[in-house]
Amino acid sequence: MKTMKFPTSHKTQLMDISKEVSEFVIQSGVKNGICVVFTPHTTSSVFLFENRDPALRRDLLNALSLIASSDTQYLHTGGNAAAHLKSSRMGCSVTMIVVDGRPILGEWQGLFFGEFDGPRQEREVIIKVIEG
């Protein structure tokens, strides 16, 4: 198991963490199995998404703001209700399949960390590999 710790730099932000996750799986030495990627926060997410076009990441953040607008009157008084809603909708856990020592990803597919209430000095993503 490994815990990645990193800062974020914007209020909302999508970061491709595929490379870091793949490197950890390679280092684990597990050849075949699965890999669980989990974030222990409630205003961030991990999920699979297209990995080439930064404009598409902007489109996703815009679409999330339509279903969880920061202008809406929420009952939660913390000021970050929209971030909590986005986190729960995009999810906090992704399970990947490990083959030949690497997690499978499609040619255009990346594993992303979504920051919805940044910037933060330290965010965490926990990676666990299971052989089998």
Next chain:
Amino acid sequence: MKTMKFPTSHKTQLMDISKEVSEFVIQSGVKNGICVVFTPHTTSSVFLFENRDPALRRDLLNALSLIASSDTQYLHTGGNAAAHLKSSRMGCSVTMIVVDGRPILGEWQGLFFGEFDGPRQEREVIIKVIEG
């Protein structure tokens, strides 16, 4: 493996089941591995969400009703199309990481059961722990 069975009391309702899931993992004796939590219904969900503020749970239910309103004219004639849509959007399976005999959850993070077509006399959540 364990099957939790419990009633729900409202049409839509979010229940924090973190404690029950953690207790089962502790009892399983598995120190390191993963834990899959699954609900076999199509009008309920399991997902990760903020665990302190009941008002935020209301905000989430309200936001879900905006994207799957019970007032919309659906093609499905069962009367509970909105509940099916909410279930598929929030998901029916969550994978957690087990360390030192417990599933990892952030300080403000809980595992929730979402009821979208209640009240029901018996709902099920199935928990499976894998060592590794």
Next chain:
Amino acid sequence: MKTMKFPTSHKTQLMDISKEVSEFVIQSGVKNGICVVFTPHTTSSVFLFENRDPALRRDLLNALSLIASSDTQYLHTGGNAAAHLKSSRMGCSVTMIVVDGRPILGEWQGLFFGEFDGPRQEREVIIKVIEG
């Protein structure tokens, strides 16, 4: 591990792949464990949904088009931004629990492949079973 390959026939389409997934789990000979179902595309999804009413599948596709309309002006110039958004929102990985040699599914529950940018000659779903 098994890779299913199949064509799709419509622009957007939901296909019940429960039978194929179950048959692979049975053939794997694993009696107890978990099963991860993953799609390596960024304009398709795998997810759990009601398995009886085709009208309800239409309702889900309609609801997804409301939150990711193909009429919206997106920043992504590929013409399929809506498909990418739907894929990320419904997810590309589902973990099921295997008992007595079969993946658990509720009576009304199926595992679906969602095509959001078809028709395509070849789509892939990868299935991995872990014993434990």
